[in-house]
Amino acid sequence: MTEHIYTPTAGDFEFLTGRDITTDKNFASQSYWKGVAIHFYRNRRAMVGVVIVGLIILLAIIGPSMNSYGYKDIVSVVDDNGKQVVAKGIAPQLGFMDNGDGPFANETFLFGTDDLGRDLWTRTWQGARVSLIIAFVTIFIDMIIGMSYGLISGYFGGAVDNVMQRIVEIANSVPRLVIVSVLAIFMPKGMGLVIVTLLLTEWIGMSKIARAEMLRIKEEEYVLASRTLGAHSMHIIFKQILPNTIGPIITQVMFSIPTAIFTEAFLSFVGVGIMLPQCSIGSLIESGFNNITTLPYQILPPIIVLALQMLGFNFIGDGFREALAPKLEDM
Numbered sequence: 001m002t003e004h005i006y007t008p009t010a011g012d013f014e015f016l017t018g019r020d021i022t023t024d025k026n027f028a029s030q031s032y033w034k035g036v037a038i039h040f041y042r043n044r045r046a047m048v049g050v051v052i053v054g055l056i057i058l059l060a061i062i063g064p065s066m067n068s069y070g071y072k073d074i075v076s077v078v079d080d081n082g083k084q085v086v087a088k089g090i091a092p093q094l095g096f097m098d099n100g101d102g103p104f105a106n107e108t109f110l111f112g113t114d115d116l117g118r119d120l121w122t123r124t125w126q127g128a129r130v131s132l133i134i135a136f137v138t139i140f141i142d143m144i145i146g147m148s149y150g151l152i153s154g155y156f157g158g159a160v161d162n163v164m165q166r167i168v169e170i171a172n173s174v175p176r177l178v179i180v181s182v183l184a185i186f187m188p189k190g191m192g193l194v195i196v197t198l199l200l201t202e203w204i205g206m207s208k209i210a211r212a213e214m215l216r217i218k219e220e221e222y223v224l225a226s227r228t229l230g231a232h233s234m235h236i237i238f239k240q241i242l243p244n245t246i247g248p249i250i251t252q253v254m255f256s257i258p259t260a261i262f263t264e265a266f267l268s269f270v271g272v273g274i275m276l277p278q279c280s281i282g283s284l285i286e287s288g289f290n291n292i293t294t295l296p297y298q299i300l301p302p303i304i305v306l307a308l309q310m311l312g313f314n315f316i317g318d319g320f321r322e323a324l325a326p327k328l329e330d331m
Contacts, residue, residue: 036247039323046319052312056305060132063125071126072277074117079103086117089295111301115291123279124301128309130280134191135260138198143253145199146206151237151245153207154214165211172204176263184272194264194273202256209252213245247324254317258310265306281306 040046069075075087085103092112111120153164180197187193217223218241226236261281267273268282269289276283281302288299 036320036323040319043319043322045315046323049312049315049319052308053316056128056309056312057132059125060129064122064129067119067122069119069122071123071279072118073122075104075107075109075113075119076117077103077107087113088117089113089115091297092120112295112297114287114298115295120284120298120301123284124281124305127274127279127281127284127302128305130191130274130278131261131264131282131306131309134194134198134264134280135257138195138202138260139253139256141199142203142256143206143249146203147210147242147245147249149203150207150210150212151214151242154211155218155233155237155241161211168204168207171200176201180267180272189272189275190278191274194267197267198260198263202260205256206249206252209248210245213248214241217241217244247320251317251320251324254313254320258313261306261309261313281309 064071076084077087079085080103087104087107087109090104090107090109090113092110109119109121111124113119114123149164149168153161176197179200180193183193183196187196214237223236223240226240231240264273264280265282265285268280269286271286274280274283284302285299285306288295288302291298
């Protein structure tokens with residue numbers, strides 16, 4: 001029995017012409033982060049959060065310089081009689097005073113002035129700037145500390161993991177107010193006290209997320225291959241595993257920023273945070289609360305800015321969480 005070998009010829013094939021051959025252009029050659037960006041962009045709440053946070057950051061940058069008053073300057077003019085008059089407790093004005101009477105007839109105070117005659121527009125956005133700086137700086141440092149701590153703990157496991165997790169449990173069991181009270185004994189009240197408090201508390205959540213991701217990934221084939229080839233542990237942790245855990249950590253960062261802003265506001269409200277003449281959202285709320293019976297409008301701008309900050313960052317965090325792990329109906 002002879003074996004027949006088929007030899008193809010040019011006439012056996014022809015080009016397909018005149019047929020509608022469609023390609024899925026959305027997901028044909030789409031990278032992971034491109035897919036995350038597409039899902040995030042399609043999330044309306046996330047985009048609303050981006051707009052809110054973007055406007056607040058923009059106003060925190062340019063808002064204090066939109067008039068000639070500094071955040072600690074007391075607004076005053078000289079009236080027709082040559083007497084200096086301080087703008088104490090002027091209600092918000094959307095334009096020049098209609099009647100044209102009084103020494104401040106040509107002045108505009110969008111948020112009004114406080115009981116000492118300082119412009120609340122300038123102080124509100126200066127306070128928002130201080131709060132955002134504290135939040136971003138502390139969360140960035142906490143992300144590095146917590147991420148490194150959690151990845152190392154989860155990678156080595158065993159006795160190393162047990163010891164490191166006991167430290168986390170001890171740190172997490174100490175109430176934040178106790179930490180603040182102890183720090184207030186050795187540190188002056190102000191921005192430094194707030195930053196140190198946040199540095200001692202906010203890294204714990206980051207470390208738990210990083211450790212959970214490490215325990216999930218460290219038995220993957222590419223990690224085992226790197227170990228077999230003799231790669232150093234630090235190289236495996238920070239060069240190979242870290243890029244694959246960055247998504248959940250970014251989500252945790254977005255949720256930690258409003259927590260840091262609220263913590264700063266609370267500490268300033270109770271009198272251990274930002275001190276006068278410096279201002280923050282919390283100190284402005286505390287000042288407005290003290291004058292709520294006589295000048296009730298003072299408390300509204302910082303409360304609204306604080307609420308919008310927390311709402312915007314939470315919307316962005318929800319958007320990242322859904323984009324990094326989209327549901328089947330959203331695909």
